[in-house]
Amino acid sequence: MKVSAIVAVDEHGAIGKDGQLMWHIPADMKRFKSVTMGHPIIMGRKTFESFPKGPLPGRLNIVLTRDDKYNVEGVEICHTVEEALSVAFDSGASECFVIGGEQVYKLMLDLVDTIYLTIVHASFPDADAFFPSIASLGWKVNVISREDFEADERNKYPYSFMVLDRI
Ligand SMILES: NC(=O)c1ccc[n+]([C@@H]2O[C@H](COP(=O)([O-])OP(=O)(O)OC[C@H]3O[C@@H](n4cnc5c(N)ncnc54)[C@H](OP(=O)(O)O)[C@@H]3O)[C@@H](O)[C@H]2O)c1
Numbered sequence: 001m002k003v004s005a006i007v008a009v010d011e012h013g014a015i016g017k018d019g020q021l022m023w024h025i026p027a028d029m030k031r032f033k034s035v036t037m038g039h040p041i042i043m044g045r046k047t048f049e050s051f052p053k054g055p056l057p058g059r060l061n062i063v064l065t066r067d068d069k070y071n072v073e074g075v076e077i078c079h080t081v082e083e084a085l086s087v088a089f090d091s092g093a094s095e096c097f098v099i100g101g102e103q104v105y106k107l108m109l110d111l112v113d114t115i116y117l118t119i120v121h122a123s124f125p126d127a128d129a130f131f132p133s134i135a136s137l138g139w140k141v142n143v144i145s146r147e148d149f150e151a152d153e154r155n156k157y158p159y160s161f162m163v164l165d166r167i
Contacts, residue, residue, distance in 0.1 A: 001088060002095040003111045006035055007131050008118035008159075014127030016101060019050050022124045025155045032099075035116050040088035040096040042078075044104040045070065060091050064104055081108055102129040109137065114144075114165050121158040140167040 008028050009015055016022065040060040048055075048063045055061040055074040062076045062084045070077055078084040088096040097116075098108045109132055134141065144163040151158050 001085075001093055002113055003085070003098065003108070004095055004114040004116060005098040005105060005109065005112045006032060006116040007100060007105065008032075008120060009131045010120050010122055010124045010127070012123060012127075013130045013133060014124045015105075015131050016050075016129035017124065017127050019046055021050075022127060023120055023122070023157060025118075025120065025157065025159055027149065027155050028118045028120075028159060028161075031116075031118065031161060036097050036099065040091055040093050041099045042084045042088065042096060042104065042108070043099045044101050047099065047101040047104070048072075048075065060088065060093070062087055062096075064107075081111070085111075102131070106132055112166070114163065115141075117162040117164055119160045119162065121160070134164075141165060142167055 007015060010022070014022065037058050040062055041056065042062045042064065045063055045065040045067070048061070060076060061074065062078055063072070064078055064084055066079060068079070076087050078087060098104060098112060141164040144165050147161045149155070149159050
């Protein structure tokens with residue numbers, strides 16, 4: 001099973017503040033949905049609790065927590081990375097997605113082969129959650145694709161969609 005990550009960062013690697021995203025870019029939400037649909041998604045408990053309507057439909061939602069009593073309907077609760085990967089694998093998936101947040105990216109990025117990256121071309125200095133710097137991880141990457149978009153009525157910031165493969 002392939003392990004991929006999907007993340008949206010600002011120009012400085014920021015991904016969130018106060019448990020939420022800092023931007024509203026419908027085009028990115030649409031991309032997230034189309035990339036992850038049908039695949040298991042692995043996330044931290046805090047990211048899961050940021051979803052306004054609970055588990056994301058059409059995907060096996062796997063939530064990592066250290067809390068033995070944590071239980072939510074419609075969600076696979078796991079307490080270790082190994083358990084999360086085993087649940088994803090047992091579902092018969094060919095690819096699963098690490099979807100954040102900061103703690104879980106840090107925990108799992110070593111296992112990831114491909115990153116679906118959105119860069120929001122803006123700066124959010126108040127951010128309190130960040131994606132690990134790919135350079136500091138010592139990764140060498142192939143840029144598989146890159147598409148650049150201007151801001152528009154619905155998407156308030158310019159943004160780029162990239163796919164990066166670890167060499
Ligand atoms: N821009 C993006 O693409 C993107 C994507 C996702 C999230 N985000 C943002 O990222 C922020 C949340 O990130 P975060 O780092 O604070 O939280 P997080 O990674 O979503 O969740 C952290 C929680 O995961 C559990 N956890 C962490 N390490 C674990 C381990 N080794 N074993 C078992 N469970 C473990 C713990 O849950 P318990 O406390 O229950 O034990 C921990 O509190 C939010 O602002 C969110 O909006 C942004």
